[in-house]
Amino acid sequence: MSEQKTTHLTHGHDGDLAVFLIGMRLNKPHRVDLWLPAFRAMGRMISELSADQAGAGQLGFLAARPVMGLTGPTVIQYWRSIDDIYAYANAPEHEHRPAWRDFYRRTREARGAVGIWHESFAVPAGHHESLYVDMPTIGLAAAFGAVPMVHRGRTARERLTAPA
Structure with a gap:
């Protein structure tokens, strides 16, 4: 398998x-x-x-x-x-x-x-983050498109401060 x-x-x-x-x-x-x-x-x-x-x-x-x-x-x-x-x-x-x-x-x-x-x-910019694990596209990902998490940071705190 x-x-x-x-x-x-x-x-x-x-x-x-x-x-x-x-x-x-x-x-x-x-x-x-x-x-x-x-x-x-x-x-x-x-x-x-x-x-x-x-x-x-x-x-x-x-x-x-x-x-x-x-x-x-x-x-x-x-x-x-x-x-x-x-x-x-x-x-x-x-x-x-x-x-x-x-x-x-x-x-x-x-x-x-x-x-x-x-x-x-x-x-405001830099004050939102999201994580989708094995999910269909919903929420902010439906609004703006989904990207691999590593592009914006591995942790929620990193994603809040990392540029898109």
Whole structure:
């Protein structure tokens, strides 16, 4: 039997980046009329962002990964910058702005039925690292491409300070 070699990879980028987490909490799961439209809107937004990324990539979106928790979904997103996130969120011609308005309109009379949250992280160059061992391409590697770990350092601390 031949032994397979373990592959150690990291992401191939050391410039600035932004991480955006967004999620929904189903406080009253029976209120499908309130959470299902928001859930579908998130799908439309990710489709729009992915189509842009596959084309010109002008919006600054790089990758996303959905995660399902006990109380609702979360989407981890990678962007070029915080400014790109804000520009997309506020652009009336894109999916986010109408979905945001629709969410507030729907939930105005049923406060607390469904919660929305987000967190934004501006990550300067040299302040992010990753390690992928025998994994499919996800996270920062999906956003920026994967490279052998030795190109950026053998330890997490080395990868935090090594140039890409």
